[in-house]
Amino acid sequence: MKTRITELFGIEHPIIQGGMHYVGFAEMAAAVSNAGGLGIITGLTQKTAADLANEIARCKDMTDKPFGVNLTFLPTVNSPDYPGYIRAIIEGGVKVVETAGNNPAPFLPYFKDAGIKVIHKCTSVRHSVKAQNVGCDAISVDGFECGGHPGEDDIPNFILLPRAAEELTIPFVASGGMADGRSLVAALALGAEGINMGTRFIATKEAPVHEKVKQALVAASELDTRLVMRPLRNTERVLTNAAVERLLEKERRLGPDIKFEDIIEEVAGVYPRIMMEGDMEAGAWSCGMVAGLIHDIPTCKELVDRIMAQADAIIRERLAGMA
Numbered sequence: 650m651k652t653r654i655t656e657l658f659g660i661e662h663p664i665i666q667g668g669m670h671y672v673g674f675a676e677m678a679a680a681v682s683n684a685g686g687l688g689i690i691t692g693l694t695q696k697t698a699a700d701l702a703n704e705i706a707r708c709k710d711m712t713d714k715p716f717g718v719n720l721t722f723l724p725t726v727n728s729p730d731y732p733g734y735i736r737a738i739i740e741g742g743v744k745v746v747e748t749a750g751n752n753p754a755p756f757l758p759y760f761k762d763a764g765i766k767v768i769h770k771c772t773s774v775r776h777s778v779k780a781q782n783v784g785c786d787a788i789s790v791d792g793f794e795c796g797g798h799p800g801e802d803d804i805p806n807f808i809l810l811p812r813a814a815e816e817l818t819i820p821f822v823a824s825g826g827m828a829d830g831r832s833l834v835a836a837l838a839l840g841a842e843g844i845n846m847g848t849r850f851i852a853t854k855e856a857p858v859h860e861k862v863k864q865a866l867v868a869a870s871e872l873d874t875r876l877v878m879r880p881l882r883n884t885e886r887v888l889t890n891a892a893v894e895r896l897l898e899k900e901r902r903l904g905p906d907i908k909f910e911d912i913i914e915e916v917a918g919v920y921p922r923i924m925m926e927g928d929m930e931a932g933a934w935s936c937g938m939v940a941g942l943i944h945d946i947p948t949c950k951e952l953v954d955r956i957m958a959q960a961d962a963i964i965r966e967r968l969a970g971m972a
């Protein structure tokens with residue numbers, strides 16, 4: 650399948666694995682890229698710029714296909730070493746960067762000069778248009794269904810994607826709720842040029858996370874996610890567990906007075922405990938509603954091949970037969 654996204658990134662299939670904290674290690678990115686998609690290393694999971702340089706080198710040892718690095722711009726007081734991370738990306742010869750969280754404009758000239766393509770992840774049409782205007786090459790349009798941070802507008806992809814198509818001239822992929830060939834064909838019909846998946850890629854053989862995390866996704870239904878931190882305007886969609894229910898109870902009790910310090914136990918530093926140690930009650934971790942569509946733990950290649958075969962069958966048999 651040839652789309653503007655496969656052309657832009659030099660990949661075989663229009664399927665991207667979005668950056669994921671404590672999931673997007675070299676093993677994950679390489680497995681997706683080797684399967685013909687675009688794997689992405691999560692920059693900020695690496696503690697220092699030197700660690701990121703090392704992770705990029707490890708990924709290159711595992712694949713000769715294109716892969717990317719996610720740089721999430723966080724609203725924190727103590728800013729991570731972004732210049733150092735950017736240097737590691739450029740010197741590592743990475744050709745694609747996925748930015749998220751804030752306007753990437755201050756960093757774009759460095760990427761442009763190095764010939765790096767930038768795909769910016771947005772949860773609204775107005776941010777997508779802004780990213781297009783500042784010079785991003787593509788957009789990942791992230792609907793309300795998504796795992797992670799869906800923003801504060803709550804617009805699901807059935808509305809968000811065609812609205813993005815009305816406003817954008819650069820290519821975009823559909824992100825949030827994407828799981829299979831049906832998702833891909835629907836995304837293409839709504840104007841996207843491919844899909845970005847987070848949650849679905851965690852439940853794969855190569856995902857470098859604890860087996861209990863993968864089993865939790867297979868066991869979960871579409872009813873099992875919750876939105877946390879809305880009162881802090883930092884909404885995150887997570888899989889429910891005892892820590893999440895405790896956090897929500899604090900939100901109800903403290904109302905608009907709630908502060909980050911009140912929920913620190915449930916959200917700060919919990920990713921390594923969940924993803925690496927499999928301590929599933931340690932705190933809140935991002936998960937999309939798409940968990941309801943995850944029923945197995947294939948290899949990345951099996952997953953990507955299945956998506957492409959299913960999409961092909963839907964287009965050639967089901968849809969062509971209707972037209």
Ligand SMILES: Cc1cc2nc3c(=O)[nH]c(=O)nc-3n(C[C@H](O)[C@H](O)[C@H](O)COP(=O)(O)O)c2cc1C
Pocket residue numbers: 666667668669670672691719721748749750770791794795796797798824825826827845846847848849934935936937938939
């Ligand atoms: C466990 C997890 C961690 C994530 N961490 C990040 C992150 O650090 N930076 C980022 O830009 N997006 C992050 N995301 C969002 C994904 O890149 C992707 O946009 C999202 O998962 C798409 O929705 P889906 O889960 O329905 O496929 C994360 C998602 C998950 C599930």
